[in-house]
Amino acid sequence: MSDRAVEVRGLVKRFGDVEAVRGIDLDVEAGETFGFLGPNGAGKSTTISMLCTLLRPDGGDARVAGHDVVRERDDVRRNIGLVFQDPTLDGYLTAEQNLRFHAELYGVPKAIVPERMRMVLEMVGLWERRGSLVQTYSGGMKRRLEIARGLLHAPRVLFLDEPTVGLDPQTRASIWGYIEQLKEQEDITIFVTTHYMDEAEHADRIAIMDQGRIIALDTPEALKASVGKDRVQLQVDDEAAAIAALRERFGLDATIAEGHVTVAVAGGEAFVPRLFAELGVPIRGVSVARPSLDDVFMSYTGTTIRDAEAGGGPDPLMRIMAGRR
Amino acid sequence: MAATETRPAAAAPVQVVIPPAGWRADLRGIKVVWQRELIRFWRDRLRIVTSLLQPLIFLFVLGGGLAQIASAGTEGVDLRTFMFPGALAMAVFFTAMFSAASVVWDREYGFLREMLVAPVRRGSIVLGKCIGGATVASFQGLLVMALAPLVHVPYSAVMVLEVLALQLLLAFMMTAFGVMFAVRVTQMQAFMALMQMVVTPMLFISGALFPLSGLPRWLAVLNRLDPLTYAVNPLREAVFSHLTLTPAARAALLPGITWFGWQVPIALQVGVVVAFAAAMLSVAIVQFRRA
Numbered sequence: 001m002s003d004r005a006v007e008v009r010g011l012v013k014r015f016g017d018v019e020a021v022r023g024i025d026l027d028v029e030a031g032e033t034f035g036f037l038g039p040n041g042a043g044k045s046t047t048i049s050m051l052c053t054l055l056r057p058d059g060g061d062a063r064v065a066g067h068d069v070v071r072e073r074d075d076v077r078r079n080i081g082l083v084f085q086d087p088t089l090d091g092y093l094t095a096e097q098n099l100r101f102h103a104e105l106y107g108v109p110k111a112i113v114p115e116r117m118r119m120v121l122e123m124v125g126l127w128e129r130r131g132s133l134v135q136t137y138s139g140g141m142k143r144r145l146e147i148a149r150g151l152l153h154a155p156r157v158l159f160l161d162e163p164t165v166g167l168d169p170q171t172r173a174s175i176w177g178y179i180e181q182l183k184e185q186e187d188i189t190i191f192v193t194t195h196y197m198d199e200a201e202h203a204d205r206i207a208i209m210d211q212g213r214i215i216a217l218d219t220p221e222a223l224k225a226s227v228g229k230d231r232v233q234l235q236v237d238d239e240a241a242a243i244a245a246l247r248e249r250f251g252l253d254a255t256i257a258e259g260h261v262t263v264a265v266a267g268g269e270a271f272v273p274r275l276f277a278e279l280g281v282p283i284r285g286v287s288v289a290r291p292s293l294d295d296v297f298m299s300y301t302g303t304t305i306r307d308a309e310a311g312g313g314p315d316p317l318m319r320i321m322a323g324r325r
Numbered sequence: 326m327a328a329t330e331t332r333p334a335a336a337a338p339v340q341v342v343i344p345p346a347g348w349r350a351d352l353r354g355i356k357v358v359w360q361r362e363l364i365r366f367w368r369d370r371l372r373i374v375t376s377l378l379q380p381l382i383f384l385f386v387l388g389g390g391l392a393q394i395a396s397a398g399t400e401g402v403d404l405r406t407f408m409f410p411g412a413l414a415m416a417v418f419f420t421a422m423f424s425a426a427s428v429v430w431d432r433e434y435g436f437l438r439e440m441l442v443a444p445v446r447r448g449s450i451v452l453g454k455c456i457g458g459a460t461v462a463s464f465q466g467l468l469v470m471a472l473a474p475l476v477h478v479p480y481s482a483v484m485v486l487e488v489l490a491l492q493l494l495l496a497f498m499m500t501a502f503g504v505m506f507a508v509r510v511t512q513m514q515a516f517m518a519l520m521q522m523v524v525t526p527m528l529f530i531s532g533a534l535f536p537l538s539g540l541p542r543w544l545a546v547l548n549r550l551d552p553l554t555y556a557v558n559p560l561r562e563a564v565f566s567h568l569t570l571t572p573a574a575r576a577a578l579l580p581g582i583t584w585f586g587w588q589v590p591i592a593l594q595v596g597v598v599v600a601f602a603a604a605m606l607s608v609a610i611v612q613f614r615r616a
Contacts, residue, residue, distance in 0.1 A: 052442055053442065054438070054441065054442060074345075074346035074350075074444045075345070075346075075444075077442055077443065077444035078343045078345070078346070078444045079343070080442075082442055084435065084438060086435050086438075087434070087435050088435035088436055088437075088438045088439040089435070089436065089439075090361065090365075090431075090434075090436045090439075091434065092364075092365050092368055092369070093361070093364060093365075097364065101357050101360075101361060102439070102443075104353050104356070104357045105353065105354060105357050105439075105440070105443040105444075105445060106343055106443060106444060107343055107344045107349070107350055107353055107444075108341060108343065109341075109342070112341060116341060153341060153343055154341035154343075
């Protein structure tokens with residue numbers, strides 16, 4: 001048995017004719033925080049469902065906490081904690097009752113339940129509200145309670161599927177605070193999916209998934225360094241002319257992303273004066289940004305994650321062409 | 326192998342060891358689901374009242390209204406007295422269906438997923454649900470039972486126990502029946518519509534509201550095929566055995582169930598319900614495993 005928390009080889013899942021996950025490989029070391037990044041519909045949730053034994057793979061192997069997700073389903077289940085995108089709490093029960101049921105379903109020894117319950121509830125700041133019906137909770141409180149519940153049975157691997165989606169920035173930040181705190185307190189591996197690029201920075205390593213495949217896998221720093229270029233965005237009236245001029249005068253391939261002409265350039269600041277001097281197309285504004293995970297995503301897929309979710313960006317053709325490059 | 330290794334850290338977490346799967350885990354699963362059913366039933370007082378309403382309307386409004394017309398055929402027995410066992414069945418029936426409906430609800434609100442990923446067998450979740458449904462429905466049945474004197478049925482400990490046992494069985498069967506469908510249906514409205522379509526005819530055909538004597542042939546055939554028939558008739562027997570009836574009234578109101586002219590003994594009738602319950606439970610479990 002390896003001490004890897006997650007081991008995936010050639011994992012495939014089809015829904016009818018659609019191949020949602022197209023043979024992915026993945027290793028997550030014990031103790032790691034692993035970010036799983038990609039636009040909605042990339043296959044992240046399908047992958048996580050297979051790892052959590054909720055979906056049967058159509059091909060390949062996956063082991064979680066040392067157990068096969070198909071053949072040793074119950075062993076996998078005992079060793080994982082889950083926090084789903086959608087709430088899975090019983091609103092008619094109190095927070096305490098929800099946790100108590102969870103403890104019993106998982107067979108947490110009775111003697112340690114009160115202590116453990118207090119610990120997880122205090123961690124997410126809900127100890128005082130433990131007697132309230134869950135239906136009176138706000139969205140953020142429910143998510144925090146789900147995290148507490150996912151931790152109650154001390155899982156070795158905690159899966160968080162979009163734990164911050166639909167929450168306000170403050171609550172999002174506090175949820176990441178709990179995750180960091182958790183890493184210090186427990187010997188736990190965290191597998192988290194998100195489509196917020198900025199959140200992925202919290203992870204030790206990141207896999208970027210797009211259209212059912214893993215297109216990049218490394219530390220956030222290494223991924224950003226691999227891009228190496230700054231992102232320059234131009235506000236212009238005639239975008240087509242600007243793209244053509246960038247190609248002619250500078251030999252740069254520009255795309256339209258999030259409504260702006262976007263181009264990747266090494267040394268972005270020094271490029272701006274040349275741009276104004278030589279482009280020959282009126283410019284209304286320019287912004288320069290250091291490479292972010294967004295740029296990583298863009299350099300691999302030719303589109304930003306937000307445009308990918310909007311359905312292929314302003315020009316779907318551009319995405320297809322970029323994908324073939 | 327220990328399920329968790331804990332490092333001696335500054336804030337040492339509580340050592341938690343999750344036991345492996347097995348029959349103990351399954352028992353826990355049954356218990357948790359059952360308990361939850363009870364807690365939710367108790368929280369939802371409105372449901373207790375509304376589920377009582379239906380049998381009471383049938384018993385006192387319909388029964389009271391038709392009593393005059395029906396008096397010629399009931400051999401001196403109050404129509405409400407005759408319909409009382411039917412009302413007992415009905416109370417159990419609707420509450421059990423409601424318990425089954427909560428599977429659809431749980432799916433919609435996500436709690437089903439929490440149960441599906443737990444390290445317990447899915448069968449134990451279904452079984453817990455059915456036992457839970459049977460418990461709350463029988464409680465509801467007891468409330469209707471308490472009204473016995475209002476329809477000229479005297480209290481008797483034996484009768485209450487017999488009725489309770491039959492109600493438990495009926496409720497278990499109906500919850501399993503409901504879960505069988507509920508697992509497949511993803512929308513509450515669809516489930517409710519389906520139940521209206523299936524359950525109301527089943528209830529009417531079972532003879533809960535009319536005696537089985539002198540039915541048209543097609544109705545008699547349907548009646549014998551309806552699993553509810555074999556629960557309603559023993560219920561009526563249990564209640565009527567504590568009343569003093571003229572032989573004529575007994576013949577008219579309590580002809581019993583016949584298969585091709587053969588009088589089916591009560592024990593076999595109960596056996597039919599047990600068999601139906603077991604079959605429905607198995608189907609529900611198989612469906613649930615695929616969910």
